[in-house]
Amino acid sequence: MSRADVRADGGGRAVRVLYLVPMLGTGGVPQSLLLIARNAKACGVEFSLALLFPLSEPSITAELGALGVTPHVVGPGPGSAGGLRAWRRVVANVGRLCADLGIDVVDSCEPNADLAGRFACAGRRRKHVIHLIATGYKERLRRFGKRGWEVARLYAATSRLTDGYVAVSRTVAEDTARGLGTPRRRIAVISRGVDLEGFPAQPPRPADGRLRLLSVGRLTPWKGLGTAVRAVGLARSRGVDATLTIAGEGDHREALTNLVSELGLGGVVRFVGHTRAVADLHRDHDAFLFPSESEGLGNALLEAMASARPAIVSDIAPSREAAGPAALRFRPGDEAALAAAIGRVAAMSQAERAAMGSRARRRVEERYDIHVAVDRLAGYYRELIGGRR
Numbered sequence: 278m279s280r281a282d283v284r285a286d287g288g289g290r291a292v293r294v295l296y297l298v299p300m301l302g303t304g305g306v307p308q309s310l311l312l313i314a315r316n317a318k319a320c321g322v323e324f325s326l327a328l329l330f331p332l333s334e335p336s337i338t339a340e341l342g343a344l345g346v347t348p349h350v351v352g353p354g355p356g357s358a359g360g361l362r363a364w365r366r367v368v369a370n371v372g373r374l375c376a377d378l379g380i381d382v383v384d385s386c387e388p389n390a391d392l393a394g395r396f397a398c399a400g401r402r403r404k405h406v407i408h409l410i411a412t413g414y415k416e417r418l419r420r421f422g423k424r425g426w427e428v429a430r431l432y433a434a435t436s437r438l439t440d441g442y443v444a445v446s447r448t449v450a451e452d453t454a455r456g457l458g459t460p461r462r463r464i465a466v467i468s469r470g471v472d473l474e475g476f477p478a479q480p481p482r483p484a485d486g487r488l489r490l491l492s493v494g495r496l497t498p499w500k501g502l503g504t505a506v507r508a509v510g511l512a513r514s515r516g517v518d519a520t521l522t523i524a525g526e527g528d529h530r531e532a533l534t535n536l537v538s539e540l541g542l543g544g545v546v547r548f549v550g551h552t553r554a555v556a557d558l559h560r561d562h563d564a565f566l567f568p569s570e571s572e573g574l575g576n577a578l579l580e581a582m583a584s585a586r587p588a589i590v591s592d593i594a595p596s597r598e599a600a601g602p603a604a605l606r607f608r609p610g611d612e613a614a615l616a617a618a619i620g621r622v623a624a625m626s627q628a629e630r631a632a633m634g635s636r637a638r639r640r641v642e643e644r645y646d647i648h649v650a651v652d653r654l655a656g657y658y659r660e661l662i663g664g665r666r
Contacts, residue, residue: 291323292658295375297385297394299329301336301348304495305576306386306410309469311337312647313654314344320648320655325378327351327371329390349374351393371397382658384408384443388417388432395438404661409444409464411573412595415456433457441661443654445469446574448594465657469574470650471583471641478585478638479560481630488519488623491562491586493555493577494569496527501568501591501609503536508568508615510540515616517623521546521566524558559584563630564622567596570609575599583641585634587625589618599645603637 294317301307310326317324327349332338338348351370353363371393375383385394386408398405411417415429436457442464444450454461482489490509494500502523509521523533523546530548537546552558555577559565565581567590574595581588582603590596592606605621607614622630 291318291321292382292655292662293323293325293378293380294382294384294658295325295327295371295378295380297327297329297351297371297383297390299387299390301328301332301338305469305573307337308576309410311340312470312472313651314341314346315472316647316651317655320652322651322655322658325349325380327374329353329367329393367393368396372401375401375403381662382406384658386410388414388428391439392428392432392435395435398440399438404440404658405438406441406443406658406661407439409442409449409453409573412449412452412571413456414453441465441657443467443657446595446598448598449573467653467657468645468650469576469579470647471576471579471645472647473583473642476556476559476580476583478583478634479556481585481627481634482561482563484625484627484630486518488517488564488619489562490519490521490564490566490619491524491558491581492521492566492568493524493558493580496523496525496529496533498529499569499571500527500529501570502529502533504610504612504615505566505568506533506536506540506542506546508612508619509546510542511612511616512619512623513542513545515620517616517620519545519619519623522549522558522562523547524549524552524555526551555580556584559586562586564589566615566619567591567604568607568609568615569593569596572596578604579641579645582637583645585631585638587622587630587633588637589615589622600637601640603633603640 296310314324324346326346330353331350352367380403382404383394383398384406385391391407394405444464444466445468447466450464450466453459492502492505509519512519564587567578567588569591572595578599588600588604590600590604590606591609593609605618607618
């Protein structure tokens with residue numbers, strides 16, 4: 278009998294999971310959902326998706342559609358216009374959708390979706406799981422404007438209605454335990470995975486004197502891309518022929534573009550926007566920059582490591598957990614230290630870059646294979662349903 282034929286209660290039906298998120302965009306959450314959706318059936322999970330808000334930007338709907346998944350929009354969540362009555366409709370909509378689909382587990386992500394899932398599952402046989410994707414969860418609860426403290430208090434007061442927590446890294450699990458007071462034993466650590474076939478190991482480019490750097494991520498201040506741009510400029514002033522490609526979109530793009538102009542780095546730093554051809558970008562670049570000041574784990578970093586590219590990462594706990602000894606580190610926000618690391622990679626031979634990339638690839642193969650990650654997640658759902666957690 279295959280994994281897809283096994284269910285926690287011993288029956289032949291897959292575990293039916295509704296993934297509940299505020300919205301879909303172009304960041305790490307939708308990409309992780311897509312990877313789960315692609316591997317769910319083989320691991321005994323029937324995948325469904327619900328959104329609190331309608332689609333407002335390019336996303337993964339076409340890829341989901343090819344898998345037979347159509348996102349269900351259940352309405353706006355707390356913090357939006359409409360007040361308590363609108364919020365009750367959201368919870369009711371989630372509950373009806375769960376009943377219609379025969380959902381066993383609601384897996385939510387982000388505070389407003391967490392509350393919707395929590396109340397929609399309360400008093401029902403279905404289980405509620407919160408997926409923790411980043412540090413600073415307590416602070417995220419306070420972003421609901423003037424109602425932030427009220428939402429935080431409500432979140433804490435109703436925590437017992439959630440049946441389980443899944444963190445994408447040990448760092449996130451420990452931060453959540455400290456920040457929200459959630460017992461650490463209630464938080465399972467199941468890391469995000471990488472599609473190793475979609476991101477094959479790339480042979481190093483010949484060392485021709487130019488270092489082609491790549492950064493991938495949403496253009497937001499905490500991604501540290503301003504530090505990356507300044508570091509590239511500083512490295513060039515020291516005689517390093519380095520260029521930087523930035524792939525991604527976000528509300529920080531104008532500020533970054535202005536910074537590039539101010540530093541006279543036009544033609545050195547280029548923006549390519551959001552792209553699905555990230556594996557091709559790794560093939561065409563020599564090394565990866567990951568200057569984030571805050572992360573949960575870092576999908577983009579794992580994809581670069583899977584591509585066997587040398588990585589230079591900010592020395593924050595999630596990056597240390599993901600990359601271990603397989604990357605160069607610098608202090609977050611320290612452009613001089615990053616420029617020095619860029620110089621070190623530029624001075625490496627092709628063989629040295631290949632060895633560094635191979636270490637990174639092996640680490641991903643051993644720890645972050647998407648098939649293993651989704652299988653572990655499916656096992657967690659089965660244990661939860663079976664009452665073994």
